[in-house]
Amino acid sequence: MMTIERKDELQNLCLRFRNDLIDLLHSIQTGHPGGSLSCTEIVTTLFFEKMNIDPQNPSKEGRDRFIMSKGHACPMLYLNMAEKGYFPKEDLKSLRQIDSHLQGHPCAHKTIGVELSTGPLGMGLGAGLGMALGEKLKNSEASIYVLLGDGEIQEGGIWEAAMAASKYKANNLVAILDNNGVQLDGTLEEIMPMGSIGDKFAAFGWNVIRCDGHDVESFSNAVDEAKKSDDKPSIIIAKTIKGKGVSFMEGKNTWHGKPIDNNEYKQAKAELGGLV
Amino acid sequence: MGKEIAIRDAYGDALLNLGKKNDKVVVLESDVGSSSKSIVFGKEFPERYFNVGISEFNMVSMSTGFASEGFIPFVNTFAVFMTTRGADPIQSIIAYDSLNVKIAGTYAGLSDSYDGASHQSITDISFVRSIPNMTVISVSDAVETAKAVEAIADYNGPVYLRLSRAPAPTIFDDNYDFRIGKGVELKNGKDVAIIATGTILHNALKAAELLNEEGIEATVINIHTIKPIDEELIINAAKRTGAVVTVEEHSIYGGLGSAVAEVLSKKCPTPMEFVGATNFAESGDYNQLLEKYGYSPRSIAEKAKMVINKK
Numbered sequence: 001m002m003t004i005e006r007k008d009e010l011q012n013l014c015l016r017f018r019n020d021l022i023d024l025l026h027s028i029q030t031g032h033p034g035g036s037l038s039c040t041e042i043v044t045t046l047f048f049e050k051m052n053i054d055p056q057n058p059s060k061e062g063r064d065r066f067i068m069s070k071g072h073a074c075p076m077l078y079l080n081m082a083e084k085g086y087f088p089k090e091d092l093k094s095l096r097q098i099d100s101h102l103q104g105h106p107c108a109h110k111t112i113g114v115e116l117s118t119g120p121l122g123m124g125l126g127a128g129l130g131m132a133l134g135e136k137l138k139n140s141e142a143s144i145y146v147l148l149g150d151g152e153i154q155e156g157g158i159w160e161a162a163m164a165a166s167k168y169k170a171n172n173l174v175a176i177l178d179n180n181g182v183q184l185d186g187t188l189e190e191i192m193p194m195g196s197i198g199d200k201f202a203a204f205g206w207n208v209i210r211c212d213g214h215d216v217e218s219f220s221n222a223v224d225e226a227k228k229s230d231d232k233p234s235i236i237i238a239k240t241i242k243g244k245g246v247s248f249m250e251g252k253n254t255w256h257g258k259p260i261d262n263n264e265y266k267q268a269k270a271e272l273g274g275l276v
Numbered sequence: 277m278g279k280e281i282a283i284r285d286a287y288g289d290a291l292l293n294l295g296k297k298n299d300k301v302v303v304l305e306s307d308v309g310s311s312s313k314s315i316v317f318g319k320e321f322p323e324r325y326f327n328v329g330i331s332e333f334n335m336v337s338m339s340t341g342f343a344s345e346g347f348i349p350f351v352n353t354f355a356v357f358m359t360t361r362g363a364d365p366i367q368s369i370i371a372y373d374s375l376n377v378k379i380a381g382t383y384a385g386l387s388d389s390y391d392g393a394s395h396q397s398i399t400d401i402s403f404v405r406s407i408p409n410m411t412v413i414s415v416s417d418a419v420e421t422a423k424a425v426e427a428i429a430d431y432n433g434p435v436y437l438r439l440s441r442a443p444a445p446t447i448f449d450d451n452y453d454f455r456i457g458k459g460v461e462l463k464n465g466k467d468v469a470i471i472a473t474g475t476i477l478h479n480a481l482k483a484a485e486l487l488n489e490e491g492i493e494a495t496v497i498n499i500h501t502i503k504p505i506d507e508e509l510i511i512n513a514a515k516r517t518g519a520v521v522t523v524e525e526h527s528i529y530g531g532l533g534s535a536v537a538e539v540l541s542k543k544c545p546t547p548m549e550f551v552g553a554t555n556f557a558e559s560g561d562y563n564q565l566l567e568k569y570g571y572s573p574r575s576i577a578e579k580a581k582m583v584i585n586k587k
């Protein structure tokens with residue numbers, strides 16, 4: 001159970017991150033707003049409530065791992081990492097600019113604390129499984145969290161990893177599905193309907209948990225439940241809205257990776273209650 | 277040079293025109309249709325447009341089935357995903373059986389600049405070029421893009437078509453006689469030959485102007501067909517100038533530079549320099565990346581002077 005005070009705190013943090021995200025992507029005129037806004041509560045709750053990590057000692061043995069397999073949402077990852085203290089907040093404005101350590105997609109050899117380079121979709125689950133099994137060999141208690149897009153799971157490699165995770169009883173592997181129903185060219189329904197994703201993972205031998213991906217408490221409880229799994233990998237199917245928090249972006253594939261113009265910026269900030 | 281047109285827009289229009297003329301053309305896409313511009317075809321011909329979601333391996337595999345059914349499939353995604361995820365069916369079915377599939381890899385080179393190295397493509401040419409039966413084409417402007425799309429549809433066999441995200445000034449006009457396998461000499465000079473492919477050809481032309489200011493006369497050649505390569509044109513230029521620089525937004529290992537070196541080392545050994553990638557690049561403004569990674573007209577001109585000194 002999360003106290004009301006703590007829930008408030010996390011929600012306020014999420015609101016601030018949404019504001020900062022819009023500021024940042026407006027200022028650099030590039031980057032992916034839709035999928036960053038949909039995973040705000042997920043990433044923030046992991047970084048500020050759930051994960052055993054230490055920015056002062058980013059490669060500490062036995063730490064929990066976060067893999068942003070849907071790498072294009074990395075602005076939300078970077079906002080969390082800067083707030084946590086992995087790097088100075090001033091660095092954020094260099095996102096996607098030449099000579100920056102903050103690449104357009106997560107880069108493990110440039111940004112200290114990023115656990116895996118991602119961007120090409122569909123590889124994070126397999127990598128996460130390798131980490132999960134490696135931690136087990138080291139008798140570690142760490143959990144490996146892998147954030148997947150719901151379009152991303154159309155990649156065959158995801159299902160290869162799903163089979164293997166089940167075979168190896170990787171109960172320390174927690175996949176999180178940002179289930180916003182939208183991919184790049186349209187909705188999942190239009191482009192590639194996924195049917196019941198929960199049934200599919202269950203058929204692959206996974207522990208399937210559902211939650212409201214914009215409710216920090218609901219998501220936090222889902223993580224607790226996943227950690228109780230004794231012999232199955234878990235997937236948290238987090239119901240989300242692409243572009244959440246900015247009305248004209250919500251549910252729109254066109255806001256997958258579009259620059260924010262000045263008028264849109266003002267409206268977005270007004271809706272988020274932030275200062276322009 | 278004419279006005280700037282993005283290669284991907286020219287490609288989308290070319291696909292649409294082709295679709296109108298030839299009902300055997302089908303288009304496959306893997307959720308980047310609004311980027312590759314295959315969507316332009318999809319809007320007009322929804323029944324011949326197959327967006328299979330984020331599943332490149334399946335998309336390329338499916339294209340082989342359409343080809344066996346007598347259709348002319350154009351498959352679309354970013355060059356880097358095409359030649360990594362799609363690599364297996366490209367090599368083991370399309371090329372092996374010489375199927376009539378047109379493989380369009382977009383956002384090639386550094387043109388997807390802000391997305392960073394994971395989305396840029398500097399190894400696609402070397403992969404497709406090394407596969408038997410493949411024809412490899414890389415275009416430099418909107419006119420060439422339109423002509424290439426028509427030409428590869430008329431040609432029966434597997435083709436890799438390399439496309440860019442970048443806007444490029446128009447060099448060619450509608451009278452341009454594009455022929456697969458035939459390079460184009462754009463400037464004839466006696467001191468050095470600059471051989472380029474893709475939109476970076478523009479910087480090669482600018483480099484020639486810089487060299488000209490210093491009294492150096494450069495030949496500039498556009499090699500749009502990297503395989504089969506125009507050996508005769510390359511050998512003649514090497515003989516005339518005695519110094520060759522290749523320019524490509526691609527690794528210098530296995531791309532255009534290697535192809536030219538293979539021809540010259542066998543038939544007309546000539547000093548060479550290579551403009552291209554030796555490392556992964558990064559996120560950033562496209563022109564800043566071109567500057568930093570050695571593709572500016574000035575860098576190309578420097579390489580030209582280096583190779584002249586080796587004569």
Ligand SMILES: Cc1ncc(C[n+]2csc(CCOP(=O)(O)OP(=O)(O)O)c2C)c(N)n1
Binds near residue numbers: 183
């Ligand atoms: C292998 C691969 N194919 C295509 C892309 C291009 N791409 C980037 S994001 C995206 C859509 C992702 O949709 P989804 O997974 O649902 O992410 P979200 O909605 O959370 O942004 C696509 C097709 C890619 N990055 N990698």
Ligand SMILES: [Mg+2]
Binds near residue numbers: 178183
């Ligand atoms: Mg989605």
